[in-house]
Amino acid sequence: MIGIAGTKVDPVMVHFATRCVLSGIEFAVLDLMEVALDGEWRLSAPGDPDDFVAGSETVRLGDLTGLYMRPIYVGRTPSEAARWQGLLDGLHAWIDEADLLVVNRPGANQLNSYKPAHYAWLTAHGLCVPSSLLSSDPDRLAAFIAEGPTVVKPISGVRARTRAIEACHLERLAASEGPVLVQQRIDGDDVRAHVVGDEVIACRFSSTEIDYRSDRHAERAVVELPSELAQLLVTATAEQGLTFAGWDFKVDADETYWCLECNPMPGYSFYDRVCHGGVSTALISLLTREQD
Ligand SMILES: Nc1ncnc2c1ncn2[C@@H]1O[C@H](COP(=O)(O)OP(=O)(O)O)[C@@H](O)[C@H]1O
Numbered sequence: 001m002i003g004i005a006g007t008k009v010d011p012v013m014v015h016f017a018t019r020c021v022l023s024g025i026e027f028a029v030l031d032l033m034e035v036a037l038d039g040e041w042r043l044s045a046p047g048d049p050d051d052f053v054a055g056s057e058t059v060r061l062g063d064l065t066g067l068y069m070r071p072i073y074v075g076r077t078p079s080e081a082a083r084w085q086g087l088l089d090g091l092h093a094w095i096d097e098a099d100l101l102v103v104n105r106p107g108a109n110q111l112n113s114y115k116p117a118h119y120a121w122l123t124a125h126g127l128c129v130p131s132s133l134l135s136s137d138p139d140r141l142a143a144f145i146a147e148g149p150t151v152v153k154p155i156s157g158v159r160a161r162t163r164a165i166e167a168c169h170l171e172r173l174a175a176s177e178g179p180v181l182v183q184q185r186i187d188g189d190d191v192r193a194h195v196v197g198d199e200v201i202a203c204r205f206s207s208t209e210i211d212y213r214s215d216r217h218a219e220r221a222v223v224e225l226p227s228e229l230a231q232l233l234v235t236a237t238a239e240q241g242l243t244f245a246g247w248d249f250k251v252d253a254d255e256t257y258w259c260l261e262c263n264p265m266p267g268y269s270f271y272d273r274v275c276h277g278g279v280s281t282a283l284i285s286l287l288t289r290e291q292d
């Protein structure tokens, strides 16, 4: 039986649970927010057959064949935050000792939440990353923008819009607080590739918008990546301690794949609809597989 640990208000978790229902796969929901607010848990390290997590459903952890984790905190008060932290600390310790496939194990070694370090890591691993600059120096930013079309982007993994930037916008930026991340703009299609274990499932989008996610009319198709790139993504995903990752690319007119980022907790439901549930099928097959 698969365990799905997250919160029911997360559409991605609901999507995965729905795909499990459609596939006739048994699963248990560990609604971590509900457990943290009103529930109970017993977690031992090393694990014990009586260990459980109980919200509206009581889940014996020993019954699980695999665990899909999307811990998203949606509490408010300090006491909710403290209970959430206690639950997650316990669960992480339990997972560390468990002989169970976890997608994704907490604490995986990846740097997506700080983009400059993330880009350096991707480049060092052989991916082609657009040149970028993080600076609060208006002169350096102006010099970067003068070199060619540029976008400005969020620095952390927090969801925000990437936008085109031109020299005339700099005055406003110079007055803003903190550094700005600018990046060489790549024109072309977008590709989102999901790695699940050693499988790669990719979709390609053609759009006139800078960020295709805001374009409902973007053309979309399931595609096969060049095999060397696919192999590199599988290796680089595993090297970050991840089993499941969502890789973003721009593909230019020469068919060069420019890597934008590797998402360690991909909100993949939108892409799964494009590829007819292929990502969920791969996740289900991994999470139900007998461990060696
Ligand atoms: N250098 C770039 N050139 C052109 N488009 C970009 C560039 N960087 C980002 N984008 C567009 O913005 C989207 C979001 O950027 P991304 O780096 O994936 O950050 P996030 O998904 O965290 O917002 C990309 O999928 C792409 O469509």
Ligand SMILES: [Mg+2]
Residues within 6 Å of the ligand: 248, 260, 261
């Ligand atoms: Mg992205």
